[in-house]
Amino acid sequence: QKEVEQDPGPLSVPEGAIVSLNCTYSNSAFQYFMWYRQYSRKGPELLMYTYSSGNKEDGRFTAQVDKSSKYISLFIRDSQPSDSATYLCAMSAQIDMRFGAGTRLTVKP
């Protein structure tokens, strides 16, 4: 079993749709949870950072962490074509970070 599981997609939605991206993990020691966005031919950029369980909202983006279920989510409201990218979840206990394989998202105008 992989330490972090993420559905690679691809996921295609129409503009304006609500997007839900998810990851599951097996290591209960993880405390820090992140979502990265990676455009083609670019390095990943940090989108959301969450500590422990709970929700965090930033504009159209909401990150949720459920440590009891070992499940994290990223919601994108009113999705835009500019949101088309690969989204990677990441998590760590202290320094050692583990990444999901990434979900490729396409938002069609």
Next chain:
Amino acid sequence: SAVISQKPSRDICQRGTSLTIQCQVDSQVTMMFWYRQQPGQSLTLIATANQGSEATYESGFVIDKFPISRPNLTFSTLTVSNMSPEDSSIYLCSVDRGYGYTFGSGTRLTVV
């Protein structure tokens, strides 16, 4: 937040040769991380580079194949040695911001 300049952005290399990738950070950082990103797979940590000490390599990666230099707190290089087509991948450097990592733009390596 830290800004990382990584080069080259891409290269096509002959098998058996070596390529050195450079990363320059605009602020001093204790640790720099080198990752490999293969298509459809998660980022895999190659090694952690500390200034003034030997790099720490993850399982499956060895210093002879991926020598790393860290001459100061703002610069690091990763060399991919004696390349084979299996080394074709994206290589990324990163630093810890304290709330997530900042990544370089990546080096897309193709070995022919």
